[in-house]
Amino acid sequence: MENRLEMKGITKSFGGVHALTSVNFSVRPGEIHALIGENGAGKSTLMRILSGACNSDCGEIVINGRPASIKSPMDSVKLGVAVIYQEYALATDLTVAENIFLDNITTGGKIVNWKRLERKAQELLAKLNFSDIDVNAKVSDFSMAYQQVVEICKGLSKDISILALDEPTALLSNKEVDKLFELLITLKDRGVSIIYISHRLEEIFQISDRISVLKDGCFVGTVDTADTDKQSLVGMMVGRNLNDYYPKREVKIGDVIFEVNNLNSGKETKNVSFNIRSGEILGLYGLVGSGRTETALAIFGLRSISSGEIFLEGKKVEIKNPKEAFRHGIGYLSEDRKHTGLLLDMSIKHNITLSAIDKFTSGLFSSINLKEENNYALGEVEKLAIHTNNINNLTSSLSGGNQQKVAIAKVLAPKCKVIIMDEPTRGVDVGSKREIYHIMNMLLERGCAILMISSEMEEIIGMCDRVLVMHEGTINGELDKSEINETRLISLAMEVD
Numbered sequence: 001m002e003n004r005l006e007m008k009g010i011t012k013s014f015g016g017v018h019a020l021t022s023v024n025f026s027v028r029p030g031e032i033h034a035l036i037g038e039n040g041a042g043k044s045t046l047m048r049i050l051s052g053a054c055n056s057d058c059g060e061i062v063i064n065g066r067p068a069s070i071k072s073p074m075d076s077v078k079l080g081v082a083v084i085y086q087e088y089a090l091a092t093d094l095t096v097a098e099n100i101f102l103d104n105i106t107t108g109g110k111i112v113n114w115k116r117l118e119r120k121a122q123e124l125l126a127k128l129n130f131s132d133i134d135v136n137a138k139v140s141d142f143s144m145a146y147q148q149v150v151e152i153c154k155g156l157s158k159d160i161s162i163l164a165l166d167e168p169t170a171l172l173s174n175k176e177v178d179k180l181f182e183l184l185i186t187l188k189d190r191g192v193s194i195i196y197i198s199h200r201l202e203e204i205f206q207i208s209d210r211i212s213v214l215k216d217g218c219f220v221g222t223v224d225t226a227d228t229d230k231q232s233l234v235g236m237m238v239g240r241n242l243n244d245y246y247p248k249r250e251v252k253i254g255d256v257i258f259e260v261n262n263l264n265s266g267k268e269t270k271n272v273s274f275n276i277r278s279g280e281i282l283g284l285y286g287l288v289g290s291g292r293t294e295t296a297l298a299i300f301g302l303r304s305i306s307s308g309e310i311f312l313e314g315k316k317v318e319i320k321n322p323k324e325a326f327r328h329g330i331g332y333l334s335e336d337r338k339h340t341g342l343l344l345d346m347s348i349k350h351n352i353t354l355s356a357i358d359k360f361t362s363g364l365f366s367s368i369n370l371k372e373e374n375n376y377a378l379g380e381v382e383k384l385a386i387h388t389n390n391i392n393n394l395t396s397s398l399s400g401g402n403q404q405k406v407a408i409a410k411v412l413a414p415k416c417k418v419i420i421m422d423e424p425t426r427g428v429d430v431g432s433k434r435e436i437y438h439i440m441n442m443l444l445e446r447g448c449a450i451l452m453i454s455s456e457m458e459e460i461i462g463m464c465d466r467v468l469v470m471h472e473g474t475i476n477g478e479l480d481k482s483e484i485n486e487t488r489l490i491s492l493a494m495e496v497d
């Protein structure tokens with residue numbers, strides 16, 4: 001069968017980093033083609049070259065049998081290519097409708113028919129089964145998952161024959177993932193070629209026709225999904241087999257160290273009460289919009305609390321801002337690394353050490369021991385296998401998953417007693433995921449308590465000692481380790497229980 005897209009001999013370096021080395025990648029019409037590989041393997045870079053957001057050093061792109069010259073995003077749009085990025089590019093101060101048609105508005109030069117634009121935006125969202133999104137609301141009012149849906153609609157507002165999605169489901173819960181998959185199947189049936197990047201192998205088996213693997217910037221191979229399995233894919237990606245995916249934990253669960261009583265904050269957190277013991281991972285599961293993240297933000301002092309009490313080691317604490325939370329020993333790993341997690345324009349080293357700068361500061365003049373700071377950062381980079389050759393590089397130069405690892409190192413630095421982790425392994429490859437689970441176990445050994453928000457059921461089942469399930473701002477149920485399974489989680493999250 002003829003290929004819709006062929007990328008041949010694509011090579012790209014950033015300074016000394018070889019992001020892609022002579023990669024050959026081709027996609028057929030009407031297929032869903034998964035692109036996988038470890039963090040930093042070059043997946044996003046390949047897609048950015050396809051979209052014209054970045055130019056290759058050498059190589060050739062052929063679309064429908066004709067050589068395509070893609071030098072800028074405009075070129076790729078004209079060729080019917082839409083790429084939805086891992087980090088979104090939405091203008092959060094504009095409305096949903098404006099965002100969806102942004103490129104059309106700004107290139108037309110004609111008078112905009114706003115009513116028509118709103119209607120069309122509404123139609124697109126309805127097609128995606130997201131008619132509950134108000135097209136006149138500002139994008140910044142929505143959760144990241146909904147912002148993602150808007151981003152996808154934006155891609156679909158154009159006439160496309162190749163659609164690439166870079167980790168589209170990282171922020172979606174199961175229900176939303178199902179909706180997205182329905183949409184992808186419809187597009188595929190219409191002949192659209194879909195490139196699908198994800199670290200979630202279950203999804204890849206569910207949705208893709210073929211799978212290509214990149215490793216360290218090189219093309220490893222393409223296989224038919226029906227002819228492969230998880231083990232052999234992992235083997236292709238990391239070059240070795242991974243067995244104990246969720247490492248065993250031998251930690252004794254101790255006394256209650258953290259307690260939240262009748263917490264209320266806006267519509268999203270209603271009478272939330274729970275406690276966590278030292279050495280314990282308490283999961284917080286729920287659909288997108290159930291109030292999980294908002295509850296975490298309220299505890300951490302990033303959302304105002306209307307009533308409720310928080311106790312740490314039996315003592316009542318008042319937390320009005322993140323600084324106070326840190327002072328009390330409460331750490332928070334944000335789901336949103338771009339806005340509240342990391343300073344992308346700062347070096348990798350400084351992001352890691354910033355929240356623990358006291359550790360490296362001493363003496364009368366509070367001088368920072370640069371050597372110690374450096375060594376600490378280097379140690380974390382090694383421990384978490386952060387893919388970089390210089391810790392003084394800007395954090396923005398790292399691949400998505402490696403940025404997430406820097407965010408984790410940052411949270412670990414101040415030695416907190418209670419750590420809230422919102423989607424800790426989002427965008428992280430299989431090998432590094434296991435490293436993060438190991439680190440969580442290490443924290444528990446130290447006597448920490450962890451509250452883990454996750455949309456990945458497998459992760460909740462594999463890691464949690466107990467789970468709370470939220471629905472519309474309230475806790476709808478609690479499951480003990482022996483009771484945690486997919487059916488129970490979903491039914492509590494959707495309130496069919």
Ligand SMILES: Nc1ncnc2c1ncn2[C@@H]1O[C@H](COP(=O)(O)OP(=O)(O)OP(=O)(O)O)[C@@H](O)[C@H]1O
Binds near residue numbers: 043086
């Ligand atoms: N603008 C840039 N400047 C410097 N290095 C870069 C830049 N963009 C990407 N790189 C490097 O290129 C390599 C490939 O990165 P890329 O983002 O394509 O990986 P990826 O496969 O998408 O990883 P992930 O799964 O973590 O998203 C990485 O080593 C990354 O640090």
Ligand SMILES: [Mg+2]
Binds near residue numbers: 399
């Ligand atoms: Mg990427």
